[in-house]
Amino acid sequence: MFSQSCKYAIRAMFLIAQRSNEGKFIGIKEIAEGLDAPQPFIAKILQDLSKKTMVISAKGPNGGFMLSESQRHTTLLDIVVAVDGNKIINSCCLGLRDCNEKSPCPVHDEYKLIRKKINSMLSTTQVSDYNDELSMSKLFLKDK
Amino acid sequence: MFSQSCKYAIRAMFLIAQRSNEGKFIGIKEIAEGLDAPQPFIAKILQDLSKKTMVISAKGPNGGFMLSESQRHTTLLDIVVAVDGNKIINSCCLGLRDCNEKSPCPVHDEYKLIRKKINSMLSTTQVSDYNDELSMSKLFLKDK
DNA sequence: ATATTAAAAGAGTTAAAGGTCTTTTATTAT
DNA sequence: ATAATAAAAGACCTTTAACTCTTTTAATAT
Numbered sequence: 001m002f003s004q005s006c007k008y009a010i011r012a013m014f015l016i017a018q019r020s021n022e023g024k025f026i027g028i029k030e031i032a033e034g035l036d037a038p039q040p041f042i043a044k045i046l047q048d049l050s051k052k053t054m055v056i057s058a059k060g061p062n063g064g065f066m067l068s069e070s071q072r073h074t075t076l077l078d079i080v081v082a083v084d085g086n087k088i089i090n091s092c093c094l095g096l097r098d099c100n101e102k103s104p105c106p107v108h109d110e111y112k113l114i115r116k117k118i119n120s121m122l123s124t125t126q127v128s129d130y131n132d133e134l135s136m137s138k139l140f141l142k143d144k
Numbered sequence: 145m146f147s148q149s150c151k152y153a154i155r156a157m158f159l160i161a162q163r164s165n166e167g168k169f170i171g172i173k174e175i176a177e178g179l180d181a182p183q184p185f186i187a188k189i190l191q192d193l194s195k196k197t198m199v200i201s202a203k204g205p206n207g208g209f210m211l212s213e214s215q216r217h218t219t220l221l222d223i224v225v226a227v228d229g230n231k232i233i234n235s236c237c238l239g240l241r242d243c244n245e246k247s248p249c250p251v252h253d254e255y256k257l258i259r260k261k262i263n264s265m266l267s268t269t270q271v272s273d274y275n276d277e278l279s280m281s282k283l284f285l286k287d288k
Numbered sequence: 289a290t291a292t293t294a295a296a297a298g299a300g301t302t303a304a305a306g307g308t309c310t311t312t313t314a315t316t317a318t
Numbered sequence: 319a320t321a322a323t324a325a326a327a328g329a330c331c332t333t334t335a336a337c338t339c340t341t342t343t344a345a346t347a348t
Binding site: 147148149182183185188202203204205206207 | 305306307308309313314315316317
């Protein structure tokens with residue numbers, strides 16, 4: 001469904017959103033630990049999100065990553081599109097480039113509904129929606 | 145969502161199902177053309193499905209592939225599981241191995257519904273369900 | 289000013305998916 | 319029997335995703 005990079009990106013954004021409440025930057029090391037993910041890989045992904053102005057970064061002591069007030073309203077769809085592109089939004093699940101209402105693949109109609117649900121889930125969820133549940137350990141961003 | 149191999153496998157099975165009505169074997173060359181897909185790659189995929197007894201194959205003149213009466217009831221879920229394994233059925237969309245009701249990821253509940261819809265679509269669709277529409281060119285298995 | 293901290297940049301590596309090619313084996317029509 | 323046909327088998331190549339490593343740049347605390 002999503003690339004590994006995209007899954008990490010979403011999880012990282014949930015984590016940064018939660019910590020941004022406290023008004024502090026969170027470092028890559030802490031993020032990688034919080035997700036149980038490879039640190040250099042997470043660094044790459046966040047670098048990318050930073051370039052796309054979806055997260056604020058700061059170098060030097062007490063540096064790290066943080067979300068501005070408006071960035072906390074970033075949706076999962078924003079992240080997915082930024083990382084994986086928009087194929088999830090509109091592509092045929094059997095891989096047909098030209099699949100559409102006029103010349104549909106066998107599962108076009110059924111899959112359309114599923115795609116709609118996926119888009120709805122992604123576009124209605126914001127990265128700060130679960131800050132509290134994450135803080136209270138009712139929801140998790142890593143295994144174990 | 146599905147691997148490229150899996151997409152080809154599904155499309156190939158739809159095509160073989162349709163041609164199996166006529167009681168004849170369909171060759172790899174014709175299948176590859178019918179899907180506009182690379183012939184040697186399709187050959188490998190079908191070899192695999194043949195080993196798993198999801199399709200009958202015959203060598204020599206007039207040989208090719210065909211579905212038995214019971215094989216025509218193969219569901220898309222059967223194909224997906226055979227080719228991509230069962231990760232689609234039960235894995236967390238954020239990649240957490242241990243995501244479950246007890247320790248869920250932030251989108252666990254919402255994604256559960258989507259996964260259910262996907263499974264429902266896959267398990268209720270049989271490869272021969274669209275034979276007629278495919279014959280009448282109301283549905284398509286390739287681009288252009 | 290300097291040392292330290294931490295992200296940015298970018299080259300490099302590894303593994304898996306996607307796809308190709310060649311040889312072998314089985315079948316059947318003549 | 320033999321030639322022709324078509325899948326099986328398996329080695330091989332290519333591309334992309336996933337991940338790592340090293341060096342550079344920027345910020346800050348002393």
